[in-house]
Amino acid sequence: MLNYVLSRLLTFIPTFLGVTLISFAFIRVLPGDPIMVMAGERGMSDERYAELSAQLGYDRPMYAQFWEYLTGVLQGDLGNSFVTKRPVWDEFFSLFPATLELSLCAMIFAMALGLPAGVIAAVNRGKFFDRALMSTALVGYSMPIFWWALLLIIVFSGNLGWTPVSGRIDLLYYFPDPTGFMLIDSIASGQKGALVSALRHLLLPTIVLGTIPLAVIARQTRSAMLEVLGEDYIRTARAKGMSPGRINGIHALRNALIPVITVIGLSVGTLLAGAILTETIFSWPGIGKWMVDSIFRRDYPVVQGGLLLIAVMVMVVNLTVDMLYGIINPKIRKR
Amino acid sequence: MPLLRIRNLSVDFATASGAFRAVDAVDQDMETGEILAIVGESGSGKSVSMLALMGLLPWTATVTADELSFDGHDLLNIAPRARRKIVGNDLAMIFQEPMSSLNPCFTVGWQIKEALRSHLGLNRKERHARAVELFEQVGIPDPEKRLSAFPHQLSGGMNQRVMIAMAIACKPKLLIADEPTTALDVTIQAQILDLLADLRRDTGMGLVLITHDMGVVAETAERVSVQYAGQKVEEQPVGALFATPHHPYTGALLDALPERATEKKLPTIPGVVPGQFDRPAGCLFSPRCKFANDKCRSTPPPPLGADMGYARCFYPLNANERIAS
Secondary structure (H helix, E strand, O other), rough: OOOHHHHHHHHHHHHHHHHHHHHHHHHHHHHOOOOHHHHHHHOOHHHHHHHHHHOOOOOOOHHHHHHHHHHHHHOOOOOOOOOOOHHHHHHHHHHHHHHHHHHHHHHHHHHHHHHHHHHHHOOOOHHHHHHHHHHHHHHHHHHOOHHHHHHHHHHHHOOOOOOOOOOOOOOOOOOOOOOOOOOHHHHHHHOOHHHHHHHHHHHHHHHHHHHHHHHHHHHHHHHHHHHHHHHHHHHHHHOOOOOHHHHHHHHHHHHHHHHHHHHHHHHHHHHHHHHHHHHHOOOOHHHHHHHHHHHHHHHHHHHHHHHHHHHHHHHHHHHHHHHHHHHHOHHHOOO | OOEEEEEEEEEEEEEOEEEEEEEEEEEEEOOOOOOOEOOOOOOOOHHHHHHHHHOOOOOOOOEEOOOEEEEEEEEEOHHHHHHHHHHHHOOOEEOOOHHOOOOOOOOOOHHHHHHHHHHHHHHHHHHHHHHHHHHOOOOOHHHHHHHHHHHHHOOHHHHHHHHHHOOOOOOOOOOEEEEOOOOOHHHHHHHHHHHHHHHHHHHHEEEEEOOOOOHHHHOOEEEEEEEOOOEEEEEEEHHHHHHOOHHHHHHHHHHHHHOOOOOOOOOOOOOOOOOOOOOOOOOOOOOHHHOOHHHHHHHOOOOOOHHHOOOOOOOHHHHHHHHEE
């Protein structure tokens, strides 16, 4: 197992270098110029422009700039934001818990509904429930996320008034946030109603962000279950007189989980991308919103550093998924 | 009362191109402690009739019968919950492919203890003790250690022993072995057959051995039922069947045994088992039978009496003059 982890970590190196290069290039090929954005509407004299350009290092050749960036990254220095002047690293990790909390809740929501739905659909293959569920999943998968978010806000916040429209917690509450996770901090604060308020704020963003993963997980679970249900060992379990619930939920589902956790791992990437839209709509103070704002400001260090950190997160998640294969199905560990 | 009584069992599969009859009007009786072999080539419906008994057929199958009873239970009209109390308990089955018949995600110990818990309600300690005992009984060395092995860590022969241990875990009255040795090496085949025969002797359970290997039949069985294209075409005690086969199909099967060959070239049965679309109007074996005439091709022969091995044939072999006249 340890060898396996180490060999997987080695494959990280080229991926990591590729990601640094892409994140570095991405923001620079966008039209626009951070110095002009800083200048704002008044404009700037040519001398001042040259001075700032030299100060920020943008007058040097691209390869030199990349080298400087890369050596910085390897020493854990992602540079400072142009706008706030704070290190990118600090900004990222002060905002990341908000995104992580939302993503985790969305993933739990998607799995809690998607896995059983897929299993039930597979067991009732071709019947009404299966067809209804899979059509709904297709709609969920194809739905534009911003439209879905607005629809939910109109109905649940506007018409019914059940949920707040934006933010993470009511302004009534104020407490320190040692962990950055609002659910944990609100409990730790001991303030009455804080947790309920945090949950109500979390509800709609969770549903919106979890909808696409939910649809993907349900469909993938169904197809994996259909394949597994035809296997010989399912017949053996039935020949042992096991109940259908046990056969479907334990014997079959455990085998079907391998392809399902693969899409769950891949969904994490989608989730972070989806978080950009969801966080913007719900004014959720996470890295998605931070990235969008920084792109508009042409805040080069923030965009390239943020992209890099997000990419590393996705890589770590996928490594974890690979490890899970071996735990769920020991046969894979041997290969 | 016989342990197993099947009357006029038919199984139809719904396929995209219409219904396909896999088992056609099969009768079968079995007494406690008996070894019955069901032989026939691939597609003769020998597994399907036993899967119907177990209730393991896919939903595309329709089972009809005049009677399908096991140990006093009517298995034809039984509720699923009541069937699950019998299946895996008094009525057990092992399969052809031991490697794929065990769940790769769970240890073999877990899989065997699961049956012990649901049917016998043993506690954790009792289950473990019983599992060790069963592994010893089926000849698995070092049972304590093997219990925590996964199926892929064991050989095919070991896995089949695990399957057998699992099947006999609740001391069944009838064990159905569906080609238990087909996927195994020849030396392992003999070991597994010996094991099954020993277990039958020690526990007094009935054993149905589904096979296409006449050598296995001669070695193990007491009574033999020959199936062809879904029908039972002959049934006799093993000695009589090998000495005086009555159905031409049985005769042809025996002639094809290498041990019996008199010429350099092994005799074969020309043609293949009829499929969904080329089912003959008369005797199902008539297109391949060297004795067939127009009557055979147009009229299905009913089964003969016990003295003729219930053979479905107008002109049975070894019949002396009694029938031919």
